[in-house]
Amino acid sequence: MEYLVHGDLCYSTGPEHIETKENAYLHVKDGKCLAVYESLPSNCSALEIKDYRGKLVLPGMVDLHLHAPQYAYRGTKMDLPLLDWLNINTFPEEAKYRDTDYARAAYRNFVEDLKESPTTRAVIFGTLHKDATLCLMELLEESGLETMVGKVNMDRNSPEYLTEHSAEESLKNTREWLEEIPKNYRHCRPILTPRFTPTCSDELLLGLGKMMEEKGLPLQSHLSENKAEIAWVSELCPGTRNYGESYDRYGLLNHTVMAHCVHTGEEELDLLIERGCFICHCPQSNTNLQSGVSPVKHFLKKGAKLSLGTDVAGGANLSMFRALTDAIRASKLRNCLLEEHDSALNLEEAFYMATLSGGAFFGEVGSFMPDYEADFLVFSRKRQSVREESLLERLEMLLYTEKELFEMEAKYVQGRKIL
């Protein structure tokens, strides 16, 4: 499989720069980017050309944190703070996923919409139910999106109707789940998923750490989202200096994405950086649930691995364009309300987080630089503009207005057209 993509290319090369190449060519071979050309090289004239002239071509978005079973109730009861929202909205709904028919119907809607969104890669929470999670993975594998999915672990401080009754039971379920994943899956892979420290016993976290190492699996969880949650963890885990240590003492930060980190201080940040842990910033969720605004600009300056997430359904919208612009907006409010004057993200930084920086969790993903996997989106304008616009302005408009002005014309993952 080898071809050229002819269009207006935009891609991040780092936190400070978005490369824009109008009327250029992206050379794709065996699912990877080979090169970008400003004009057609003579030795490529025999190659198939995918003609997207005048259209925006950009890397697929990478969503490192969202909850598939929460999709069905997104945008409801948004005025509750985190712990109430979990008890009133989330747990009763997640309990329904013990019924695999319900799960299949709900997950079908979720996967259909994710496929039609700008996301090409995602790291996803399921529920604690093995069968429902296998069903979600089946639908995702068929979608052609590149995803990691986790069966949730939770064995304490959970409602009786949504819990595993011991660490042993939770670990057993997890091993069974891993064994039942069809061996021929190429696009959907498992990721270990302790919900968060408050609902996971020490024994469970210890067991998951061993499993992680033994099977070479990645892990996802939540960290320092909300002040009440942090105070609770500090009570539950005497001897830890910060919430991050409640995971680190079992080796859980080594190949990991931690969602939120809204209230992560210097000590915890240093630990995350040392372990190479990905921080997943979820601005809309942190706003809706009144958790706060993560100091991501500071994290960026310190060299942390940063990514973005929609956190459906703490976030009400599945679109990563929205997450990207929400990140800019939340950081601007942090900047002006706290009078920090140096915490506002700009377009280049937010675009980097949503593509190249978050993409690194999957390998060389999120850019059109040589050797990066060829995940890309093609957008056309619904209506011609009355004014002249630079390519960078068109990209910014796309990110801020989405479907109001543009429509997605094609979506490719690893060079394969999936939409």
Place this chain on the structure above:
Amino acid sequence: MEYLVHGDLCYSTGPEHIETKENAYLHVKDGKCLAVYESLPSNCSALEIKDYRGKLVLPGMVDLHLHAPQYAYRGTKMDLPLLDWLNINTFPEEAKYRDTDYARAAYRNFVEDLKESPTTRAVIFGTLHKDATLCLMELLEESGLETMVGKVNMDRNSPEYLTEHSAEESLKNTREWLEEIPKNYRHCRPILTPRFTPTCSDELLLGLGKMMEEKGLPLQSHLSENKAEIAWVSELCPGTRNYGESYDRYGLLNHTVMAHCVHTGEEELDLLIERGCFICHCPQSNTNLQSGVSPVKHFLKKGAKLSLGTDVAGGANLSMFRALTDAIRASKLRNCLLEEHDSALNLEEAFYMATLSGGAFFGEVGSFMPDYEADFLVFSRKRQSVREESLLERLEMLLYTEKELFEMEAKYVQGRKIL
């Protein structure tokens, strides 16, 4: 014209309550709401029934602040603060509206999209150009939306290519504009529109105050949006105790909507309340341009007249549903970042601002209570939900997810179907 609307009705009756009536009837007569019935009254059985069973029926949204000539570049250069953004983005673009052909093409896009948005009433800035503003009014009159439109006044501190050279010239242009508005217009009316104090001389504001009284016209402008702007006004207007007084000393707050009021203190707030001035909160714009978050919950408690605006293009999105949920989000961040613990708006309050409270600028508008004008929207779900939802939950989902989950099936203004 008399009929019943059969559907799931949601409407505000005040800041604390959204009335929800499933499978109910709204009785419309001569463009106004007569009554809401839970079941079909026997004496209405001969009336036409508009069948929107199972669909959401809610009042049209009222947008009290947006700039039509900024629509073409919304979502670009969003990382600039207000005064830079005006100089780099706004003024050069607005200058193009001296060309009426350009204006017509751009305004046609704007009006088409406004008609397809959830907005039924809007108060709109044009540019300083008489002919372009007349052209905008012509398109709006045809649209069937109820609007007020202003030719902008600006005679100082403006770029040479976008200014009126004296108060006299500006007032003369304004009188000519008013005279040239066709007498048969029923839906689009004029509103006086000094841009803001920094670009309007004392003489101009004095003249506009007289014109306002003489002709019984309303007025719109900007107030206390940004700290640099406020400091500038304080220099320009010695002897005023606050920015609000720079308008009030010429009688300009008496039938008026003032956009923003981000940094309005107690003294200014008391003045606005005393004058009955509408405050128009524009949360997305205030976030994008890093102006801050207006303490609207406090304004509400003090009894101020509050409304919402998209402020296109400080805000990038034309949808008032977005403005409504952005207002909730911005207030939540004010709440948690400033640790005020009492400044978060809830759904009921934000819905009230976007309908009943802002609607009062147009009279009895924004609800289905008796005698209110029959402006309403009908929304259907694109796909059946897997779960049971209350009507209030469905409304909240519509506001948070918009076109992702719902489509607008009909739009009525004063009982007339315009879409």
